[in-house]
Amino acid sequence: MTSNQSKKHIKVLYLDDEDNNLRSFKAAFRREYDVYTANTSEQAYDVIKSVKPHIIFSDQRMPVTSGVDFFNAVRQIFPDPVRILLTGYTDINDIIDAINKGHIYRYITKPWSEHEIRVAIDNAYDLYNTRKQLNENLDELEKSNHELSRFIYSASHDLRSPLATSLGVIRLAEHDVKDPLARDYFGKIEESIKKLDVFVHHIIDYYKNNKSENEAIDINFQNTIEEVIETVKSGLGSADAQIDTEINQENKFIGDEFRFRIIMSNLISNAIKFKKQDQSAARIQINIQSDLDKAIIVVKDDGMGILEDHIQKVFQMFFKSNNEKTGSGMGLYIVKEALEKMGGTIEVKSQTGEGTNFHIEIPNQI
Numbered sequence: 001m002t003s004n005q006s007k008k009h010i011k012v013l014y015l016d017d018e019d020n021n022l023r024s025f026k027a028a029f030r031r032e033y034d035v036y037t038a039n040t041s042e043q044a045y046d047v048i049k050s051v052k053p054h055i056i057f058s059d060q061r062m063p064v065t066s067g068v069d070f071f072n073a074v075r076q077i078f079p080d081p082v083r084i085l086l087t088g089y090t091d092i093n094d095i096i097d098a099i100n101k102g103h104i105y106r107y108i109t110k111p112w113s114e115h116e117i118r119v120a121i122d123n124a125y126d127l128y129n130t131r132k133q134l135n136e137n138l139d140e141l142e143k144s145n146h147e148l149s150r151f152i153y154s155a156s157h158d159l160r161s162p163l164a165t166s167l168g169v170i171r172l173a174e175h176d177v178k179d180p181l182a183r184d185y186f187g188k189i190e191e192s193i194k195k196l197d198v199f200v201h202h203i204i205d206y207y208k209n210n211k212s213e214n215e216a217i218d219i220n221f222q223n224t225i226e227e228v229i230e231t232v233k234s235g236l237g238s239a240d241a242q243i244d245t246e247i248n249q250e251n252k253f254i255g256d257e258f259r260f261r262i263i264m265s266n267l268i269s270n271a272i273k274f275k276k277q278d279q280s281a282a283r284i285q286i287n288i289q290s291d292l293d294k295a296i297i298v299v300k301d302d303g304m305g306i307l308e309d310h311i312q313k314v315f316q317m318f319f320k321s322n323n324e325k326t327g328s329g330m331g332l333y334i335v336k337e338a339l340e341k342m343g344g345t346i347e348v349k350s351q352t353g354e355g356t357n358f359h360i361e362i363p364n365q366i
Helices: 019-029 041-051 067-077 092-100 114-176 180-211 221-236 257-273 308-313 331-342
Strands: 011-015 034-038 055-059 082-087 106-109 216-218 241-249 254-256 282-290 294-301 345-351 355-363
Touching: 011 019, 011 041, 019 034, 019 114, 034 041, 041 055, 041 067, 055 067, 055 114, 067 082, 067 092, 082 092, 082 114, 092 106, 106 114, 114 180, 180 257, 180 331, 221 241, 221 257, 221 282, 241 257, 254 257, 254 331, 257 282, 257 294, 257 331, 257 355, 308 345, 331 345, 331 355
Parallel strands: 011 034, 011 055, 055 082, 082 106, 241 282
Antiparallel strands: 216 254, 282 294, 294 355, 345 355
């Protein structure tokens, strides 16, 4: 509860069209609180702008606007003050609606008692301070989160160069070294570096996906898919994939090409990495049907598949299925996040040992 010594610093505004009520309120509480009064909403707005009150009281029934409507307008511009309604009428439906929508903190019926008003002011001021502290904590948290994200992105970006250099040196060494044991060691190091490189890629994609605005441009699905396939194969250092595409795009499609590339590169690379062990090459089918309303994208493979119990978990960050020996556990999480930014949806059907089918719908922003 607020101490008596600090109460004088509590700024209270009372709006009422009856001057007698204003005089009574100020006479009762001016020694304890910093009290301001107004008999029109225009005067009240001026007071709010100049003194920034902690608590606002308003009568419900006034000639021009109701107290509920006044508070609804005030909170759009001045959300911080705690709002309390005074009413001598049984406008219970309006009052309940105002409380539910956050227009007011509470209401007090007329004629009010001084004790009830004091309790309301003290409780409201405690709420005001709690909200203020919470907002300050949230600001600090957002700042820390932003700084952490920037650090992770910067560190990940800087890691790519030494990783690429190490991978190049290892591949050169594999050509020169003839000892089978040494070649086996180099092969294991190469695989580990590839995994780390994929993880770094995912961190960068995750950061860009969260920070980048939705940039809608004209997407040519045929050209984009060909470029994504080439990039994925090059990044994996292997062409062990048979990818068949069927694209039907008769109309212009406007969407976020950057996020579309992230989505498709993750789905294709997953299909390649998680082929069955006895497969010499992954077999992937990509079907895109686009019209003026939306694009429907199906990515189907005949790889390892996903365990039935894990179907609903694969889009969680860092989730890895029991039959998943590689990967960062971020790819499908990033896919889901990117689709949500585009207003799209994704469904997955899979059977262990038979393959996986991803069904995606993305709205056309044309």
